[in-house]
Amino acid sequence: MPRTERWGRPYPDNRDWSIYNALLVKRGEFYLSLDFIDRWDEHLSQMNAGKRGRPFQYPESFIAWMAGIHTFLQMPYRQMEGFVRRLAAFIPGLKAADYTTLFRRIQRLDLSLPVVPELLGEDIIVAADSTGIKVTNRGEWMREKWRVRRGWIKLHVMIDVETNQALGLEITDESVQDDQMFIPLLDQTQQHGSEEHPVYRVLADGAYDRNELFNTLEQRRIASGIKTRVDAATHSTGSPYRAECVRDRNRWGGYPMWSRVVTYGMRWKAEGFFSGFKRIFGEGVQATSQEGMFREIRMKVNCYNRMLALAGGQAS
Template sequence: MVYGFFVVFMRKKRGGRWGKKYEDKRDWKEYNEELVRRGELYLSLDFLERWGEEVRKMNEGKRGRPFRFPEAFVEWMALLHVWFFMPFRQMEGFLRALSQHAPLEPADYTTLFKRIKGLKLDLSSTIVAGSDVVIAVDSTGIRVTNRGEWMREKWNNHRGWIKVHLSVDVESKQILGLEITNEEVGDADMFPSLLEQSKANSKGVIKVLADGAYDDRHAFNLLKKGGIESGIKTRSNASTKSHGSLYRAQCVRERQNLGYKEWSKKKGYGKRWGVEGVISVVKRIFGETVRAASIQGMYREMRTKLLAYNILLNMI
């Protein structure tokens, strides 16, 4: 505790990290207006214009009971479910009241549950692709219960976590790649998938920023193969021998020759905090827990929240 206080005191005395004073360059008037417009997006009824046409196409060649509700409507209800933490029975009541003011047919909660459960959530449809993208990669844990730590200790109840792995465009702050796993999956294991998704959802990735959890020879080999610059933080005592990755050895020598501070400036490593910012925003808007009971339900709920973040970001 004494050491932590000393570090904070010295940073304040120097004027910030590495002696730099923090400058708040945000346009607060514009930022406030973005938050106000976010409220308008929650009640966007654009799907009503395509209701009849979409249902007709969905039922072409279908055998059995026809669809009554278009996919766009179900997606909208799924977003309301995670935005407002609205249980399915309350969603039925919400639609019953809304149908008195808008030309839509209310759905019962069992239909909503089944249709939302069967949604094919596509990340690429929520992205405005950029070119020469720099991505930051990280992961975070999501609690699967709201039960407090005292209850966990008293009743020895450990329900674990689910783990969200993200790759984020450091400029636009869009999520370009995501994976959701259990808590036992390592960060480096998900790196290949995040990189491939990021390349598919952009017009070219030129650099990857990541912390020491991704200091893995396979990750460096993937970057070398794709002609992508590494901004992965290698361990301070890492060996300069190749050990299966010549590119990693080259990156280790570069950091040792420059020193961490100069290496960080050269690589723009500070922009890696863009992914930390996205994680913070998602947790503040949608919460730090999931409410679904099944594992697949938890994964689906968290994926919906992350896609909702992209939708909000690109519509504001």
């Protein structure tokens, strides 16, 4: 089979590896970032101000830290109680919580996507994509022999190609198509970007080649980096902006030049996000209910975003 010539430009790796190595080492500080201990009493007083009923005994920052330990180390709740009890014996100011308290408080945590706006550029270029998360470790033989099929979960994200932060996050089952989550992802991304960091361009593959998505981009004055079909119409068939993008692609001589103009190659940052995410957290989930699976994945993405922010947005 003849080898197909690569028309895309190779990615120039210009990063300073000494700085990059230091940033990767710094990520290890995430596991034992105990800054919340210094503001333990302050956080508790704020949480209990005007509260009726039993007051909180543990600040939200401590619960969020324990949720990170649970997520990264996949530590069961009873073991977490023993872990923090032993850790409290060495660290003044740290108070141990029982496993039932940890479980209930972690289940009530705010799981909105954490984003550091200070790391974002003036004009944001984002990449949209999705990946599958396994819901069982059953192998191919089990599925074939016993006709067991539980499907998978889809993780939809929009990634800032400069900082690698996830700016939009949606979790669905396998029946939901990628393009159906595009507008909700874009809404979240624009909320995180605000007027100071507007979204300039969206990069996406052919799964997002839909008229309504091009119309949405045109209405919001966002440039398209969506890959259109080879035989796409050059006249309006429901989206004048899509037809304009197709004419531009043809005028530039096809996909190779089009990809350079719109920096379509940077869409690989979404693939890099998924690769780093799965290397750290694995390709499956431990929860058994769908709601628990969705919460588990959201907690993992939140922790990964915080880790990227701690390391200055460098990819793993």
